[in-house]
Amino acid sequence: MTGSARAAAPGEVTRAGPLPSGGDAAYDVVVVGAGVVGTAIARALARHPLRIALVEAANDVGDGTSKANTAILHTGFDAVPGTLEARLVREGHRLLTAYARETGVPVEPLGALLVARDEQQRDALPGLAGKAGRNGHHGTRIIGAGELASREPHLGPGALAALDVPGESIVCPWTTVLAYATQAVRSGVDLHLNCRVEEVRPGDPHHRLTTRRGTLRTRLLVNACGLYADAFDALVGREDFTVTPRRGQLLVFDKFARALVRHVLLPVPGPLGKGVLVSPTVYGNVMLGPTAEDLDDKTATGTTAEGIAGLLEQGGRVLPALLDEEVTAVYAGLRAATGQEDYRIAAHPALRYVTVGGIRSTGLSASLAIAEHVLGLLTDCGLDPGPERPLAPVRVPNLGEAFPRPYRDAELIARNPDFGAVVCHCERVTRGEIRAALASTIPPGGLDGLRRRTRARGGRCQGNFCGAEVRALFEEAGPPTRKDGGDGR
Amino acid sequence: MNRTEGGERTVDRTVDVLVVGAGPAGLAAAARLAAAGAGRVEVLEREPAAGGAPRHCARPGFGADARGRPLDGPGYARRAVREALRAGAVVRTGASATGWAGPLALDVTSPAGLERIGARAVVLATGARERPRSARLLPGTRPAGVLTTGELQRTVELFGGRKGHAGRELVGREYVGRRAVVVGGDPVARSAVRTLRSAGVAVTAVVTGLPFVPTGFGPVPLLTGTVVTELLGRGRPTGVAVRGRDGRTSVLRCDTVVLTGDWVPDHELARARGLPLAPGTRGPVTDGALRTAAPGVFAAGDLLHGGEPAPVAAAEGRAVADAVLDHLGGLPRTTGTVPVTTVGPLRWVAPGLLGPGAAPLLVRAESRLVRPVLTVAQDGAPLRRERLPATLVPWRSVRLGPGWTRGVDPAGGPVTVGAEA
Numbered sequence: 001m002t003g004s005a006r007a008a009a010p011g012e013v014t015r016a017g018p019l020p021s022g023g024d025a026a027y028d029v030v031v032v033g034a035g036v037v038g039t040a041i042a043r044a045l046a047r048h049p050l051r052i053a054l055v056e057a058a059n060d061v062g063d064g065t066s067k068a069n070t071a072i073l074h075t076g077f078d079a080v081p082g083t084l085e086a087r088l089v090r091e092g093h094r095l096l097t098a099y100a101r102e103t104g105v106p107v108e109p110l111g112a113l114l115v116a117r118d119e120q121q122r123d124a125l126p127g128l129a130g131k132a133g134r135n136g137h138h139g140t141r142i143i144g145a146g147e148l149a150s151r152e153p154h155l156g157p158g159a160l161a162a163l164d165v166p167g168e169s170i171v172c173p174w175t176t177v178l179a180y181a182t183q184a185v186r187s188g189v190d191l192h193l194n195c196r197v198e199e200v201r202p203g204d205p206h207h208r209l210t211t212r213r214g215t216l217r218t219r220l221l222v223n224a225c226g227l228y229a230d231a232f233d234a235l236v237g238r239e240d241f242t243v244t245p246r247r248g249q250l251l252v253f254d255k256f257a258r259a260l261v262r263h264v265l266l267p268v269p270g271p272l273g274k275g276v277l278v279s280p281t282v283y284g285n286v287m288l289g290p291t292a293e294d295l296d297d298k299t300a301t302g303t304t305a306e307g308i309a310g311l312l313e314q315g316g317r318v319l320p321a322l323l324d325e326e327v328t329a330v331y332a333g334l335r336a337a338t339g340q341e342d343y344r345i346a347a348h349p350a351l352r353y354v355t356v357g358g359i360r361s362t363g364l365s366a367s368l369a370i371a372e373h374v375l376g377l378l379t380d381c382g383l384d385p386g387p388e389r390p391l392a393p394v395r396v397p398n399l400g401e402a403f404p405r406p407y408r409d410a411e412l413i414a415r416n417p418d419f420g421a422v423v424c425h426c427e428r429v430t431r432g433e434i435r436a437a438l439a440s441t442i443p444p445g446g447l448d449g450l451r452r453r454t455r456a457r458g459g460r461c462q463g464n465f466c467g468a469e470v471r472a473l474f475e476e477a478g479p480p481t482r483k484d485g486g487d488g489r
Numbered sequence: 490m491n492r493t494e495g496g497e498r499t500v501d502r503t504v505d506v507l508v509v510g511a512g513p514a515g516l517a518a519a520a521r522l523a524a525a526g527a528g529r530v531e532v533l534e535r536e537p538a539a540g541g542a543p544r545h546c547a548r549p550g551f552g553a554d555a556r557g558r559p560l561d562g563p564g565y566a567r568r569a570v571r572e573a574l575r576a577g578a579v580v581r582t583g584a585s586a587t588g589w590a591g592p593l594a595l596d597v598t599s600p601a602g603l604e605r606i607g608a609r610a611v612v613l614a615t616g617a618r619e620r621p622r623s624a625r626l627l628p629g630t631r632p633a634g635v636l637t638t639g640e641l642q643r644t645v646e647l648f649g650g651r652k653g654h655a656g657r658e659l660v661g662r663e664y665v666g667r668r669a670v671v672v673g674g675d676p677v678a679r680s681a682v683r684t685l686r687s688a689g690v691a692v693t694a695v696v697t698g699l700p701f702v703p704t705g706f707g708p709v710p711l712l713t714g715t716v717v718t719e720l721l722g723r724g725r726p727t728g729v730a731v732r733g734r735d736g737r738t739s740v741l742r743c744d745t746v747v748l749t750g751d752w753v754p755d756h757e758l759a760r761a762r763g764l765p766l767a768p769g770t771r772g773p774v775t776d777g778a779l780r781t782a783a784p785g786v787f788a789a790g791d792l793l794h795g796g797e798p799a800p801v802a803a804a805e806g807r808a809v810a811d812a813v814l815d816h817l818g819g820l821p822r823t824t825g826t827v828p829v830t831t832v833g834p835l836r837w838v839a840p841g842l843l844g845p846g847a848a849p850l851l852v853r854a855e856s857r858l859v860r861p862v863l864t865v866a867q868d869g870a871p872l873r874r875e876r877l878p879a880t881l882v883p884w885r886s887v888r889l890g891p892g893w894t895r896g897v898d899p900a901g902g903p904v905t906v907g908a909e910a
Contacts, residue, residue: 299723301630302628303629304628305719308628326620326753327626329623330622407587407598408598408603410602413602420600428585428598447633460621462622463621463636464636465640467643468640468643468644468646471664
């Protein structure tokens with residue numbers, strides 16, 4: 001952090017206890033949902049002298065769809081041209097690339113290869129290149145089997161050609177959300193966790209929100225509830241769309257697999273389904289997935305034997321040597337599908353309310369552009385944002401393998417020997433990093449939150465060696481805030 | 490600090506032997522080497538204390554001390570550390586070897602800073618771990634409280650009776666729950682059951698895919714021929730779905746799941762050095778003298794084959810010391826070059842190469858074989874075929890004396906070890 005003057009007094013982070021009440025406690029804007037979209041919106045609002053609250057049902061930021069995605073920063077080359085999504089992903093890619101550099105979020109611009117494995121897929125490549133052009137991405141190029149083999153020597157047999165898409169990047173989804181949320185809080189936004197909104201009574205000048213932890217009043221309201229955007233809309237009497245969770249199961253392979261792949265390997269979409277991608281992660285692993293299963297249950301984040309077997313079969317065709325390595329993590333995320341090939345972002349000026357729904361798998365890529373767009377919609381709803389002021393600076397811990405990490409930093413260790421004490425051996429996470437996360441602006445609410453801030457317990461042994469010590473450090477730090485109260489489930 | 494012209498760091502200092510891992514194998518190797526006058530012998534241990542896995546294994550069965558009193562794991566570990574130190578080895582804890590800086594040099598991180606340590610010989614004794622839930626590809630939800638025996642034992646040891654903050658995610662001693670299902674039929678499952686029961690945790694059942702296991706588990710029901718098909722529960726496990734030998738599925742209620750056995754060598758440094766892995770064990774290939782493919786780099790202990798009783802690992806540690814001494818003494822390197830693999834119902838054989846001298850083999854069966862006929866063949870031609878007066882079981886290795894590979898042509902092709910029921 002720099003020594004420059006704070007733009008505003010920092011906001012509060014609460015996890016339990018009563019919410020601020022009384023006449024002066026009304027907010028100008030309440031953003032409901034602290035995923036990548038909600039935190040980005042809160043951060044954008046924090047540039048203005050407004051009273052803002054970010055309200056989240058879970059006990060941490062980025063605890064829903066934002067934590068379980070493919071961690072790719074898309075260029076938007078394959079979006080439906082002319083849609084809002086296409087524009088926001090394109091802008092968001094540019095904005096997040098710059099923001100990541102500024103805040104320490106790891107990004108690796110590996111580029112993607114759409115690998116054609118049959119004649120039909122090969123014939124589809126020129127059309128995809130044309131679509132990319134209509135989306136403003138003019139750098140794509142079709143490459144033949146020879147160049148493909150030299151650029152990806154471990155590909156399985158049958159790869160005929162590929163569309164080379166420069167700019168497609170891998171990113172850390174966890175510290176992206178953390179950077180947005182931390183910057184928002186440091187710039188004056190109140191973050192209320194464990195705070196599910198159960199009822200909304202629209203009113204003038206203030207809406208009344210009944211939450212598990214009391215009542216909030218706000219002039220304007222933003223729905224960034226992700227999978228639950230339809231349910232929240234219903235609370236204010238809107239029924240514009242239904243969110244159908246689309247489950248994506250993913251396998252993360254051991255770091256030994258990282259040397260097998262150099263680009264994001266995307267399948268060519270075709271009539272037989274979208275297929276799965278094989279992609280490096282910024283943590284130095286290789287990811288395989290996702291499946292695409294339309295479900296009814298918005299909590300069905302479990303994995304299935306069929307899903308795993310299907311992924312292994314498809315992954316083995318793309319990159320046979322992948323299957324020789326151990327699997328480090330198996331998980332599933334739910335994308336917010338709404339039956340429309342675009343976002344469902346709508347302003348309701350009469351209600352002083354903006355719905356940010358249907359942010360499908362591209363929410364991470366588009367997040368910063370979505371936030372700017374929503375700021376405009378809020379103005380349409382009567383918000384006078386006032387003058388702009390600088391945001392408080394933020395620098396998140398680097399979780400990326402391609403960038404320097406504390407265990408290799410002699411000067412840091414000399415200043416604080418805790419940064420030389422490796423606790424999580426698989427991921428090389430030091431006691432210093434764990435303690436820093438536990439004492440940070442938004443401390444983790446649990447061990448999974450700690451993992452998303454440090455990588456601790458996220459490696460090949462999954463806590464066999466370090467689990468007990470990491471839990472001891474968590475205990476030693478005491479409750480994440482004095483107002484902590486349970487895990488919010 | 491020395492720097493080359495290009496700015497690349499050279500080694501900060503050099504020792505005679507660098508041993509990575511202060512478990513039974515590494516400590517035994519260090520003790521022998523230091524006693525034999527190998528010079529400066531330094532053992533790097535990434536954990537806060539030396540001793541390795543036995544440190545967490547508070548049960549008897551680790552032999553006896555000099556006065557004949559039975560040793561438990563921690564006692565065994567203490568003795569191993571003491572012997573290494575007495576012999577003159579340096580044991581450094583909290584020091585992580587993070588990568589190779591040269592053919593015989595390692596980068597080390599510790600609270601004291603970064604170090605690049607060169608050596609005349611490196612012994613890898615990095616051990617093994619049990620596969621966690623993800624590597625077993627167990628489907629279902631992702632609750633907390635699904636752990637390996639290793640994590641269970643460390644938790645019980647570290648937290649003792651300590652309780653975490655009330656009303657929070659269970660992170661401390663109570664992380665081990667109240668009712669557990671133990672998965673696996675290896676002897677380590679017994680160890681897990683013992684730890685759970687001593688911590689006041691009821692064990693619902695031991696579940697194993699094996700048709701039978703070495704022993705009972707006291708009052709704990711044992712379900713053989715049964716596999717876990719799904720983990721259930723959010724936040725905390727509520728149970729595991731299992732499929733029994735009759736094909737029927739049912740749910741075992743529990744709030745904790747302990748995954749035991751199913752070992753995988755901790756071979757990160759070995760692979761980072763580019764050492765080939767043996768297909769059966771996934772440990773680095775060595776010859777009979779425990780030399781790896783890289784001159785001056787040796788390997789011993791569970792790294793070679795996954796979990797074995799501590800005395801087996803310690804014996805390999807002592808054996809590797811002899812090869813290291815030869816290397817330090819400048820004896821010409823005559824590596825064994827004949828690969829040995831298994832066929833039929835044998836899971837693995839270690840080490841991966843035969844020679845240069847006659848050396849014993851460690852063999853693990855895939856299934857139970859009562860007095861099987863063991864076969865040894867080279868290039869497809871039978872060398873030996875003999876009934877073993879013992880029963881092979883999947884949870885215990887059998888040591889084949891050097892005689893079994895007598896007659897192998899050191900210039901010949903691959904040798905296979907097989908078994909017939």
